[in-house]
Amino acid sequence: MNIHEYQAKEILRANGIPVPPGEVATTPDEAVSIAERYGGTVVVKAQVHSGGRGKAGGVKLATTAAEVREHAEAILGMTISDLTVEKILITPAEDIETEAYVGILIDRKSQAATFMVSAEGGIDIEQVAHTDPDAIRKLTVDPRYGLMNHQAYWLANSLYDDPALVKQAAKIIRQLHAAFTSSGASMIEINPLITTTSGEVKAIDAKMTIDDSELFRHPELVEYRDLSAEPAPETKAREADLSYVKLEGNVGCCVNGAGLAMATMDLVKYYGGEPANFLDIGGSSNPEKVVTALEIITSDPNVKVILFNIFGGITRCDDVARGIVEATKRIDITPPIVIRLIGTNEKEGLDILEEAGFTAFSSMDEVVERAVQMVKTG
Amino acid sequence: MAILVDENTKLVVQGITGRDGSFHTLQIMEYGTAVVAGVTPGKGGQTFQGPGGLGVPIFNSMDEAVAETGANTSVVYVPPAFAASAVEEAADAGISLVVAITEGIPVQDMARAHAFARDRGARVLGPNCPGVISPGKAKVGIISGDIVTPGPVGVISRSGTLTYEAVMLLTKAGVGQTTCVGIGGDPLIGTNFVDVLEAFAADGDTEAIVMIGEIGGTDEQEAAEWVSANLDIPVVGFIAGQTAPPGRRMGHAGAIISGSSGTAEDKMKAFEENGIAVAERPADIVGLIQAVLSAKFA
DSSP states (O other), X not given: OEEOHHHHHHHHHHTTOOOOOOEEESSHHHHHHHHHHHOSOEEEEEOOSOSOTTTTTOEEEEOSHHHHHHHHHHHTTOEETTEEOOOEEEEEOOOEEEEEEEEEEEEXXXXXXXXXXXXXXXXXHHHHHHHOGGGOEEEEOOTTTOOOHHHHHHHHHTXXXXXXHHHHHHHHHHHHHHHHHHHTEEEEEEEEEEEETTSOEEEOOEXXXXXXXXXXXXXXXXXXXXXXXSOHHHXXXXXXXXXXXXXXXXXXXXXXXXXXXXXXXXXXHHTTOOBOEEEEOOSSOOHHHHHHHHHHHHTSTTOOEEEEEEEESSSOHHHHHHHHHHHHHHSOOOSOEEEEEEETTHHHHHXXXXXXXXXXXXXXXXXXXXXXXXXXXX | OOSSOSTTOEEEEETTTSHHHHHHHHHHHHTTOEEEEEEOTTOTTOEEEOGGGOEEEEESSHHHHHHHHOOOEEEEOOOHHHHHHHHHHHHHTTOSEEEEOOSOOOHHHHHHHHHHHHHHTXXXXXXXXXXXXXXTTEEEESOOGGGOOEEEEXXXXXOSXXXXXXXXXXXXXXXXXXXXXXXXXXXXXXXXXXXXXXXXXXHSSOOEEEXXXXXSSSHHHHHHHHHHHHOOSOEEEEEEOTTOOTTOOOSSTTOOOBTTBTXXXXXXXXXXXXXXXXXXXXXXXHHHHHHHHHHHHO
């Protein structure tokens, strides 16, 4: 789960990291009153789950109330990476001397939390890792010992020469590790970490991803979820414990298992069609889940045909068949449904389908080819 | 022969009294695998009723279960909040192979569990995996015994149902398997492609390998390089997620294209560059495998 900059900053502040104050506004009036309270120059920042906000015009300096209003009006309602800006952060502008990068994430290769720091701030770390790997200092934290003090200094030493700055940065790095561990994050990025003209080190922008599997431990973080940043069908899917990702095509896919679901989408493309979505109904699926899945797929007006590809393992074919039949009774489904159903309780499942007037394919290629053909012939 | 599990497997089921644990324990026992113990804290002293009146003793902890029964392998059906701890407990009790089926274990929990298991010399398979089956010998996990048959092909996959698809197609075509291994869909997994390839290379009976990958991470690329440098056995590969958009998690926690890294295109290219035949569709796996097998005996 991605959270907003202002939320990430709340977590960093709670862990003692120096972060300038800031407040969130949803209207230009609120923005102006917050800016007047701070006085002086402020930054108006779009709060959306996307990088490149600055380039998109979503981050602006304002020195007067009129400028604050002007920028707030322009940014609120703006679209960045298909997301509408509904909140802006108002924060006092800082006197920036230098900008650095400090990030921590779960690294797949070393199988542990790994720091990446660079004296070059405001950068795309992935790009620098490719073009200039020497500009990045990397440290894997051994989960058995945690982050040791000298390691925090080793990282900080690559950022600054001035011992006073190094000391502040080392402390921030330790606090960042604590924030990472205690909030169950999978990624936190401070970009940039600045030094001010008066010699202070501060975090002025932050990006953070919480591991979805940690949320049961952190009910307070669940509150951070921004439903406006998530399309309604995806919210509905998540709440029903289904994985759904909308795509641009017109073949609605309903599959059990993530790998098979991806392979099904790929096969739709192979036969000349375009998948409308990724949808994994998961393992032990009950009929109710299948009904929800069909509600979600049919809510997409692009869908011209609905393709089921079920290979029963833990999933039982009779459960899926019951769900399909139940859904056709409860909701109005216009697109035709084509079904492939094999595996656990296959016979029971096929009997249920047959009684309701459906036929099923046994091969994945046949059912996908048929679905694509139905779209083409209308 | 086979890898990871065989006739010598003595299995303990962690979470044997739960809904998934009890259901799959019955299937494992029906396949003929020796389930020597179950563990559920607080239910020690009870007996799990297996098929044909076969009873399995339940213990409160892994150390008791291993001390009493000499178990060498465990399978974890424990809920996500406690699953990493169950893996650690198994490693501490001297289990050499821990198969973690559970999906949704916090990643930071698994970082510690993986480090601990390595220290204890235990191999972890998974988590978030369907387990492993050596046809005719042993089954540990949830892969159905009905779709496999003994033979010369080793199968490795990050996915569950896609493995079933590939294995069923092989079996239908009369191509049997030495062992089918699901390594799991999580970002941090205990056994990766290279680990399983090494085991197949040492097996002696595995004459061809099917490697099924998906988007996310660079495990497949590293495996491809390893194959080209070290392996004499022919490999056929398939990658799921050619149509997956970047930045979106496709079901599996580990199936995400981050920036430009982990795309299906990159992985397929790495396969081709390293002499691995790439199947365009799951159905093409069979023909490619038959071709490498017949070339070998020609």
